Amino acid sequence: MRCVRCGTHEDKVIDSRSSKDGSSIRRRRECLHCGHRFTTYEVLEQRELFVVKRDNSRQPLERTKLLQSLSKASEKRPVSRETLEEAVDGIMAELEELSEKEVQSSRIGLAVMRKLKAIDPVAYVRYASVYREFQDVGEFIEEIRTMNNDPLHGAHHPELFKIKEAKLNPPVTTSPST
Numbered sequence: 001m002r003c004v005r006c007g008t009h010e011d012k013v014i015d016s017r018s019s020k021d022g023s024s025i026r027r028r029r030e031c032l033h034c035g036h037r038f039t040t041y042e043v044l045e046q047r048e049l050f051v052v053k054r055d056n057s058r059q060p061l062e063r064t065k066l067l068q069s070l071s072k073a074s075e076k077r078p079v080s081r082e083t084l085e086e087a088v089d090g091i092m093a094e095l096e097e098l099s100e101k102e103v104q105s106s107r108i109g110l111a112v113m114r115k116l117k118a119i120d121p122v123a124y125v126r127y128a129s130v131y132r133e134f135q136d137v138g139e140f141i142e143e144i145r146t147m148n149n150d151p152l153h154g155a156h157h158p159e160l161f162k163i164k165e166a167k168l169n170p171p172v173t174t175s176p177s178t
């Protein structure tokens with residue numbers, strides 16, 4: 001690497017650190033001529049995938065953005081950063097396997113929802129409602145109902161039931177007098 005200060009091409013690597021998902025390596029280098037220290041990043045070359053939005057605009061699919069949307073949906077939920085990172089890796093791998101250059105945003109939305117559904121029901125519902133995958137409220141409630149009836153998910157997530165109940169049946173206060 002060419003030193004940014006003196007232009008010499010000789011340096012030594014003093015530290016190498018791989019990112020958590022293994023997609024990049026950060027190297028701390030020291031110029032052998034002037035001692036200047038600088039950092040380089042080695043990134044895995046990936047075929048760039050484009051997201052086609054509803055308005056037909058296109059933008060590159062970014063892992064960071066994907067992770068942000070999952071983190072946002074999981075805010076204050078018992079979901080670890082690690083779980084989210086893994087979910088994002090899974091989604092990215094799934095999308096890359098499509099071997100297409102472009103992917104519809106709705107396709108990504110569905111992949112995210114499938115992951116969140118298995119991770120945390122509240123995060124899932126939040127994401128789904130923000131994402132507007134649902135045509136109307138009826139479809140949305142139907143989806144929650146299906147989830148609660150699903151023995152794999154519903155039974156383990158009583159809190160979702162509470163949310164639904166609270167929304168559909170606001171608590172009625174009764175007076176003790178007769």
Ligand SMILES: [Zn+2]
Nearest residue numbers: 003006031034
């Ligand atoms: Zn130098």
